[in-house]
Amino acid sequence: MLFIGIIFGIIGLISGMSVNKDRIELSKQSANEQFAPSMKIDEVMNHLNELQKIAMATTGKNRAVGTIGFNNTLDYIENSLTANTNFKVSRRYFKRGTFSLQRNPTLISTING
Numbered sequence: 001m002l003f004i005g006i007i008f009g010i011i012g013l014i015s016g017m018s019v020n021k022d023r024i025e026l027s028k029q030s031a032n033e034q035f036a037p038s039m040k041i042d043e044v045m046n047h048l049n050e051l052q053k054i055a056m057a058t059t060g061k062n063r064a065v066g067t068i069g070f071n072n073t074l075d076y077i078e079n080s081l082t083a084n085t086n087f088k089v090s091r092r093y094f095k096r097g098t099f100s101l102q103r104n105p106t107l108i109s110t111i112n113g
Helices: 004-017 021-038 041-056 069-083
Strands: none
Touching: 041 069
């Protein structure tokens, strides 16, 4: 009987967890609330300014994929994470598609009603 009681207790916990959406949502909010205070606006702005400097230092003044600005951005992120965290940072390369516009885009808008 004790075994059956434990099983019913576990089933009750599992079913309660699976249907208690308010509790699940609250736990997600708690995680956000936990980490949000650790974000310092001045530190975020420093990183954004560094990324802007990287873009402005290139011929095209951008950090688009395939440009030196993009490669310098990867270097900045890798160096920053390596210097300031205990993360093991590595790069994985992959092929990406190349896309281009065949003609000028046209905006089409309709309003129903």
